[in-house]
Amino acid sequence: MAVVHKYLRLKKKFPHVWCAGCTNGIILHATIRAIDKLKIPKDDVLMVSGIGCSSRAPVYFDFNTLHTTHGRAIPFATGAKLVKPHLKVIVITGDGDALAIGGNHFIHACVRNIDLTVIVFNNFNYGMTGGQRSPTTPPGKRTTTSPFGSIDPPVNVCSLAMGAGATFVARTTAYHFRPMESIIARAIQHKGFSVVEVRCNCPIIYGRLNRLGDGAKMLLDLKEQSMTVEAWKKLPPEKQKKAEQEKIIIGVLKEDTKTPEYTEQYRALCEQLQAL
Amino acid sequence: MAQKKKVEKEKYLWVNRRWCKRCGICATVCPKNVIDYDSEGYPVFARMDDCIYCLNCVLYCPDYAIFENKEDQEYVKEIL
Numbered sequence: 001m002a003v004v005h006k007y008l009r010l011k012k013k014f015p016h017v018w019c020a021g022c023t024n025g026i027i028l029h030a031t032i033r034a035i036d037k038l039k040i041p042k043d044d045v046l047m048v049s050g051i052g053c054s055s056r057a058p059v060y061f062d063f064n065t066l067h068t069t070h071g072r073a074i075p076f077a078t079g080a081k082l083v084k085p086h087l088k089v090i091v092i093t094g095d096g097d098a099l100a101i102g103g104n105h106f107i108h109a110c111v112r113n114i115d116l117t118v119i120v121f122n123n124f125n126y127g128m129t130g131g132q133r134s135p136t137t138p139p140g141k142r143t144t145t146s147p148f149g150s151i152d153p154p155v156n157v158c159s160l161a162m163g164a165g166a167t168f169v170a171r172t173t174a175y176h177f178r179p180m181e182s183i184i185a186r187a188i189q190h191k192g193f194s195v196v197e198v199r200c201n202c203p204i205i206y207g208r209l210n211r212l213g214d215g216a217k218m219l220l221d222l223k224e225q226s227m228t229v230e231a232w233k234k235l236p237p238e239k240q241k242k243a244e245q246e247k248i249i250i251g252v253l254k255e256d257t258k259t260p261e262y263t264e265q266y267r268a269l270c271e272q273l274q275a276l
Numbered sequence: 277m278a279q280k281k282k283v284e285k286e287k288y289l290w291v292n293r294r295w296c297k298r299c300g301i302c303a304t305v306c307p308k309n310v311i312d313y314d315s316e317g318y319p320v321f322a323r324m325d326d327c328i329y330c331l332n333c334v335l336y337c338p339d340y341a342i343f344e345n346k347e348d349q350e351y352v353k354e355i356l
Contacts (some may be wrong), residue, residue: 001335002344015339020297025338177335216304219336 004032007042009062017056021215023174024121028057030177031090031119033035034185046087050102052094053128055200062230071101077116080263085263088117088188095122096134099155103135110164110193114262117187117194120157123202131205142209161195162254168194169254173222174201176250183188183252192261199226199248226250285328288327288346295341302333302342 006162007015018024035045045063048054048072058065064087068076073091079088098120109116124141126132131144135155142149161169169188172180179197187194201207201218213219229251232243243249302319303311307330312322319342321327334342343349 001339002331002342003343004340005348008340015295015297015341018338021299021301023301023338025340026301026336029335029338029340032317147329214300219301220304 003036004029007032007036007062009060012044014060018053019204019215021201022053022127022217023200023215023219024057025053026177027054027119027121027180027198028061028092030180031092033181033185034188035088037181039186040088040186041043044086044088046080046084046089047092048073048080048089048106049092050094051128052097052120052126053123054094055097059068062223071097071103072105073097074102074105074116074118074249078109078112078114081114081116081203081263082266085115085267089115090188091116091118093118093120094127095124095136095157096126097118098130099118099135099157099160103127105159110161110166112167113167113259115191115193117184117190118196119184119187120195120197121200122157122197123200123206124207125200125202127205131202131209141206143206144209145261157195157197158253161197165193165259166195166251167254167256168261169197170195170252171197171248172197172250173226173248174225175201175219175222176226179250180256191254191257192259202271222248227255251265286346287324287327288344289324289327289333290343290346290349291319291321292341293318294342295339297339299338301336301338305332305336307332322330 020255026059033132047058047063048066049058050068051070069217073093077091122136124137125134125143133146133150137150138154140149144155158169158171162215170183172183187196203218205213226248232249282312296318298317308326308328310321310323310327311319314320
């Protein structure tokens with residue numbers, strides 16, 4: 001039995017709801033392997049999700065799970081973390097869930113630097129509700145609400161998180177399984193707010209509207225489009241900007257261990273006030 | 277120096293057809309081109325002699341439908 005099967009709720013409805021060729025399952029597999037590698041007991045993990053394709057994930061896994069309202073996964077997770085600081089809280093969210101509807105919550109959680117791990121599944125559209133344009137849709141790409149091509153500039157998840165003050169920011173793609181596994185393990189271990197953006201595909205709606213091929217082809221395309229952060233740093237400055245727009249830069253983009261963590265500060269304040 | 281005994285793991289992979297969605301990702305990520313499709317489109321491990329047991333197919337299967345142990349076959353059938 002592979003590692004992942006030990007953590008599945010096998011008696012729940014399997015096969016899962018995701019379409020054929022969707023890579024959400026691969027990202028979940030990497031998350032599970034990271035948790036297994038760190039040897040965290042099942043009872044010490046809390047998976048929180050909002051609404052969306054990716055947010056269906058906690059239903060299938062045998063941890064403490066919480067399936068909440070659209071965009072409000074991070075507020076629920078913040079509350080859980082403050083009450084039970086020993087839990088490893090992992091928030092699983094999509095691009096529309098985290099950046100459009102829960103955009104403000106995302107920014108404020110970054111500012112607070114609370115010890116959560118947020119995994120953003122970025123598939124460039126709202127898959128579950130029928131392929132509407134999301135904040136990360138690249139310009140010129142078709143969705144059901146932008147049938148002639150989107151003209152809005154996209155949101156860069158990692159730049160947003162870094163600007164708002166998240167202390168661990170990384171980006172991977174669904175193709176890079178082993179790097180993804182180690183990056184998620186580092187993100188879980190990190191004390192502070194960590195954001196992992198995972199580029200994945202949506203072959204059924206977004207892929208079909210933009211003629212990008214089936215799931216397997218879109219997965220291989222992710223490999224060709226990506227570039228490691230080490231290779232990117234070696235480029236001359238004028239090429240760096242061009243590469244940033246054309247390529248997916250993968251790797252750990254920011255790691256800061258000096259900023260104080262919110263839960264600890266909160267506990268210290270409580271103790272200080274109780275001593276009075 | 278004592279010689280290390282090399283214990284070769286028995287290569288065995290099987291597909292749970294009730295979970296498989298026939299997306300073709302397992303055949304795409306296989307480095308040795310072991311996997312073929314049958315007439316219904318399900319993956320078949322046709323050239324197991326070439327298999328290097330990297331388990332890429334197990335890792336990349338988005339439906340967790342590929343199993344690497346023979347013993348699980350009975351267990352999984354039981355719970356389904």
